[in-house]
Amino acid sequence: MKSLPGKSVYNGHLPLGCTMCAKGAKMVLFVSGICDAKCFYCPLSEQKKMNDVMFADEMPLANMKDAIFEAKMIQATGTGITGGDPLKFYERTAEYIKILKEEFGDSHHIHLYTISGSKEAIETVAKAGLDEIRFHPPEEIWRVMDRSIFKDRIKWSRDMGMSVGIEVPSLPGRIEDTRALIDFSRKMDLDFINLNELEFSETNYENLLGKNYKIKNDVESGAKDSQKLAIDMVKENPDFTVHYCSASFKDGVQLKNRLKRRAKNVAKPYDIVTKDGTIIRGIIQGGPVEEMAEALLNIGIPKNEMQINKIKRRVEIAPWIVDDLKGKLDYEIYQIEEYPTWDAIEIERVKI
Template sequence: MWETPYFSYAVRELPKGCQMCVRGEKLVLFTTGACPRDCFYCPLSPWRREDVVYANERPVKRIDDIIEEAKIQEARGAGVTGGDPLARLDRTAEYIRALKEQFGEKFHVHLYTTGALTTKKALEKLYDAGLDEIRFHPDLFNPNSRLFRVEIENIKNAFDFDWDVGGEVPAVPGQGERIKWFAEFLDGLGAKFLNINELEFSETNLRNLLDKGYRPISDESSAIKGSLELGLEILRWGEENTSLSYHLCTSKLKDAVQLRNRLRRMAKNVAKPYMEITEDGTLRFGIAEYEDLDELYTLLVEEAEVPGEWLYVNREKGRIEMPEEVAVELAEAIEGDVRFFIVEEYPTWDRIEVERIPLP
């Protein structure tokens, strides 16, 4: 077992999909919130539990939205997720095929599925579309259910095709023996890897996890007590007892590495000249707010003598954007009801604001 440079742990080689993901090179393609299961630890937000499509944070209405988002990110691959993408099989296959046609065969696509819907016919459609890697997440912690038995049988179908097959499950404290059983099952079929995710709280699974006795490791973290330790135990056991590769994907990796690297790739393609790209990949700049933007623009250009090319009127957000240093100078010089701030935003489609500093 070895510690990666990404705050995670591995046995043998990381799956190709993971290698690209940690570098921020994977577009996250959410093809539907529909799913045949209702896992108690599911972290999906309420608005993603519907039949919706997103490319990263961008709502998708047509295939061109996906292509545009991939270009902005300079993505070299995509991770197809849900819900269960096979709940909308034709749509998912169409998107995979479109990405391959646009960016070429080297554009690496991996997909997550429960296994409930992976019939031979469905898998053949995904394979023909160009899928490179498939990751199974069966109802492992409900082994007596009929659905679990169907999933286990369906997983066997994946080995009829020339792609990488593996599993991906959360490290649920108290469920170590079930995860080890799954590892041995995959290893016996000739799978390549098993990914273990550190279990985390979210807005939607919080009550379920608390009711089952799980607790966060601290007030500042969403990670669950005992999950990381179980993941490490599985890796140590797996290294000695199976031939699989393992990757323990930690809560810190997702926030401090994967997201940051993706933001950096996007920021350089969406930043306007007056925006500074921070170390974290956010966009930092100054803004001025006033009830009449046209009046404010005239004031800044004609009276404060700010060059017009330094200013951008953002009517949607009700503000005028500008370089940070310009906002600092204007805040000291202009009195009245004009409000100046330094803001930081994600370079994503939804432009989430992560910081706002009032001036002066």
């Protein structure tokens, strides 16, 4: 059994898609929130759930040009396509795969999560260039996978030359069901099975509580005993690739590494990038942006140490000079820390 940060563990060979995710090198392309399944544990936000919207990481998309921009911003070596169910709109999804392959080349690794898949849909996305497909069978059929349509879906995917795996949440109390799913995966000679830590979200917590699941502590979103079950499954299968991915690995490793990659391209020369990939900068606000910029120039702040942000109606400056501005301007002065993402969520603000 091999260990990863955040108590994630695996046997065998970590899927290539997961290896890239761990480095923060995979863009997440959310093609639609529409899905025919009604998984009780679905964590999607109200903004995405059952809405036909598109995102690349945190960025809402108007078109694939925006997705390409985001991929370049994080220096992506691959893309993970998710939803909703991407294969519900397989022609649209195939078009996106083609665009990404044309832009970044065949080495740009693309994997996709789905709960469905007709033969036509699977062949269409495979011909477009999909490298890896991850099936998400409904939890109520885990013990009867031998008699399910997923046997055919796996065969169709194999015939098209794709890497094939299964990815599901680790559901506390469902030991025998999970064992049956792993046994099926082994018999079908799948490349891997991923067990994700079950997480509480704003949209699924009532369903999880209704099934007597409990959150494991006050600081983590994972469900109690989800991790234990998954790690036990990894231990039981030393000769087959079972990968447990924890919530803390997703947040503390995957996300942090992606933020660092994006920060390199987002940060201005006068910004400070932290070890967590966040950005520290000074800001001036409370007046017309051109007027504030002129005031800064008048007190000797070099033009190359400031930038007007018209969207947020502020002037951004080097954080190490904000203390020197106290008492020299009739505007509000702050030092802030924010994410380097498209939405630039602010983490902390200190008034000077």
